[in-house]
Amino acid sequence: MLASAPYLLAVLGIAFAAPQSAPKIKERVHAPRDWINVGAAPTNHVVPLRIALPQSNFQELERHLYEISDPDHARYGDHLTKEEVEELVAPHPDSVHAVNEWLAGHGIPEGDCVRSPAKDWITVHVPVAKAEAMLDTKFHVWKHAKDEDSVVRTTSYSLPEHMHAHIELIQPTTLFNRITGHRATFRFSGAQEEAPAATSGTITANGQEVDASCNTTITVSCLKQLYNAVDYVPAATKKNSIALTGYLNQSANFADLQQFYADQVPAAVNSTFNVTFINGGVNNQTLSAAGAEADLDVQFALGIAFPTPGTFYTTGGSPPFIPDIDTPDDDNEPYTAWLDFVLAQKTLPQTISTSYGDDEQTVPESFAKRVCAGFAQLGARGVSLLFSSGDGGVGDGDPDPETQTCQTNDGRNVTKFIPGFPASCPFVTAVGGTIHIPEVAVDFSGGGFSNYFARPLYQEFAVTEFLTKQLPKGTYEGLFNPAGRAIPDVSGQADNFRIFFRGRAGLIGGTSASSPSFAGFVSLLNDARLSHGLPPLGFLNPLLYTRGVSAFNDITSGNAPGCGTPGFNATVGWDPITGLGTPDFGKLKDIVL
Template sequence: MLVLATFLVALAGLSEAAPQSAHKVREAVHTPRDWIKLGAAPAEHVIPLRIALPQSNFDALERHLYEISDPEHARYGQHLSKEEVEELVAPHPHSLNAVNEWLAEHGIPESDCTRSPAQDWVTVRIPVSKAEAILDTKFHMWKHVVDDDVVLRTTSYSLPEHMHEHIEFVQPTTMFSRIKNHRTTFRWSEDQAISTESDGSTISLDYGEVDTSCNKTITLSCLKQLYNAVGYKASAKHGNEIGLTGYLEQNANLHDLQLFYQDQRPEAVNSTLKVTLINGGVNSQNTSEIGAEANLDVQFAAGQAYPAPATFWSTGGSPPYKADANTPSDSNEPYTEWLDYVLAQWKLPQTISTSYGDDEQTVPEAYAKRACAGFAQLGARGVSLMFSSGDAGVGDGDSDPTTQTCFTNDGRNVTRFIPSFPASCPYVTTVGGTYLVPEVAVPFSAGGFSNYFSRPHYQDFAVEEYLRKLPKGTYKGLYNPKGRAFPDVSAQGVNFRIFYKGRAGLIDGTSASSPAFAGIVSLLNDARLSHGLPPLGFLNPLLYSRGVHGFNDITKGNNPGCGTEGFNATVGWDPVTGLGTPNFGKLKEIVLSHYW
């Protein structure tokens, strides 16, 4: 009996000492294209690990989002509160407890954890050596062969098998995405095309006249003429606001903004811009640190929306950067950093524009879907989110459209069209580009079909109609016809007159299209709020139904890339210009219809 008792005690001890389950790979990626491994990461380097817990009731949040965004539904416009959204995405208590216990087992107390408002994200800052131990992996330094960016990453990591149901993913680990402002092109005012002087001649459109100077230079006045907003007077009395996001140490210069107002919006001179810094964001007003991208976004979006107050968020800690192996970048997840901040706020601008993104395939799918779910939370709270579609046609954003190889990075090296993210997220409104008067699709306007997100139901009719008209077999195997299609809409994207470092210049890109469209949306929100109606919130279900009649259909142009001519603009929706460009007058009538 004594021997048996001793055996049982020993067995119990072994059971207590044994792990609950062995490690199992949670995420793995192929060696990323254009990255080379430099060597082992420094063990003492501190890395911020962000742990994503499953959002227990996201399906219900999505259902709410579609109901309150559908103009045919009785709940249209009944947006959710901050607390209601957080309750729907909060992780299950079992997951919270399991993650807390797992971290405690590795000597990481609750006091060292930072949590998102809904507690669906946990962030811990730990040395690489500890991260390697808890993730059963090895971190290395990686350098991008084109830009020499250096990051600290791994190509796979593992978790105890019993933790897989409680942790969706951990980043930055396998993320080799490099968020970029879309490929804007800037030219100084010495270019003769900058002239905004009119000779008095106009171009006749169905809804009015557009000055011929708008064929060479786009100003606020041109956008009003092109998009039928001449004469509309916005108000500052009803709480309408607009927001712009900035990453990669892009600063909006306040002096340049005043010069822009003097040039194009005199009544806005001396108005203020609220700048909010997130996660080490910067707001340097030094001439050498001004960002043309940030100036573009702020000048045109805030200029159109005036007198609505404008906010510029500068989010830091995001980019891989030129560094050596001892000072790597260890974070490039700006969307979640920004989302953590804005979702914690009680009051948000009703309209927000972002002009940044990357190739969808460079973003781990789990991360892309989680960031997209964050955008859905904002939509449920009544925020309209615009993202530029990108500037590479149907190709990747790292090379000239005429020379793109467009290979997949899943180990197969298959030629495919390369969709953009976050443009491919179904919970945002993606904006492509046009140019000239009358408008045609600009060749760089990115568009296509997601490989991560399935087509949302609000797109079914429009996209199926487009695919039905596409000649059979066109680009077969190069795109996913069942994927979320983009862009949704478009706006001018060439020859925008901005001020940069005290001088006027011209800038191109869908980075211009997104704030241009956002400015129109802000005016629509102004109109609704002035009539006692709620803001528009998530736009797409409205745009693809009643809203389709409020767009100028763009039927000429294409978006080449990957050695092809890309897709063509055509009657109805197309993956170059979406539904078309906005007609503010018609859209205002639609959003103010009496039966709403």
């Protein structure tokens, strides 16, 4: 009797299947401090496994990125298209085939797989029981000691040895990060209900005359005076745009924005911004739901760049998460959800600012590098990405230097300075903070040296100058990685920003303020280039560390303590608290045209 077709197919499938191999540890981490294992995860709880396939030609993408971002290269500004970027990061067909077979072997059909446009990410939603079988591991519920946020995670997972070459990483598995807004502590003050009157000017260190009131209250006018952009009027508003990212259920309030405009940018009254919802993001317009971080971001970035169109990306997938059998999803790492969305778009804003981050060491190195590679793709497409450098000085995310732990999460509990991520990614521009006029480094400005990313070539001269000439030999030896990517790159005013929040005026601060305001000036630079028929700036750092150095106000006073130390000092030239300094828009405009 002839065998049935299904039987023959099954036999052939076994005959031609890839050789199987025993499970081997793919990744292992120590649970970060303050995370407590409270028991086994419910077996029917659904986890969204995001599988990263190796980007087989990423080095070629990186070469393109640096060539088109180098102002002295013939290809400067020749940004890649979406399709060209996707072709460079697409995985090798062998990896696609191997992963497809592995998933099919676990009963996951093609219809259950969600693939990124470049096919370098695959997302599958599976119950914990299946995830444990696929990854030869056990998932547990972990609760954070400080605020009881909960996640379903494991401290290690395995893959068949033959699959290690075809899968770069799988998350959320060992990812325990807790994305936070940087500082952004809003404070009301009766004296701040009315805007301070402009008073006689004071001469700043960079020769600009600025209202004396700017020493205690920062407004859009103050920043334009201080950074030499008072007379610039955007003209490329049909081509140029700026965007802010929002996480943690932060809502940017339209009514607050109108009050802000009436107070500081009267010409902008009745204008607004677009909202893009990603992965269940929210933008609740109930006044009590307004977020101080979101209000700060949109008010100052859009106030500076007006009338440039603006977008607020609101991305869900954030704690708190309470695991139970009715919870369909657990994904408290929103950067990749945001990256998935924006990389799939044909047209993107030329300037994007993010005021959120976490300690670098709470993010597995493999994951940090993969997210950073996503930022490189955006840079190659002509997007300037700015990130707050953090608000803990050289220490961890705790803004109080007296309570920072500053210990490694590798099981050794060694005292180290703690850099922040994503600011430590070499493909973004990290923004530190200053205060007062003349400007000095603000004492919470995050800075230091990455333990994951090597120092990029564009930083070599500036950072070596600091390490060999400005930092006394042996200072903080062993507490930081002198070969690491150094942050911040630049800085800007970071405290006493006057915003409107839930219908009231008040002051707010943090590098959460310096990043969106710096982004506003970058957007004006992009406007200048687009108005002259030139492409946008894209990835900024190679320009800033070469031709751009002369267009920054060098900040040489102040320090940012942390980890029980005074931290680094602001010095002549680049330093790991204010970077290259604060911008002179007029000089930068002349350089980029």
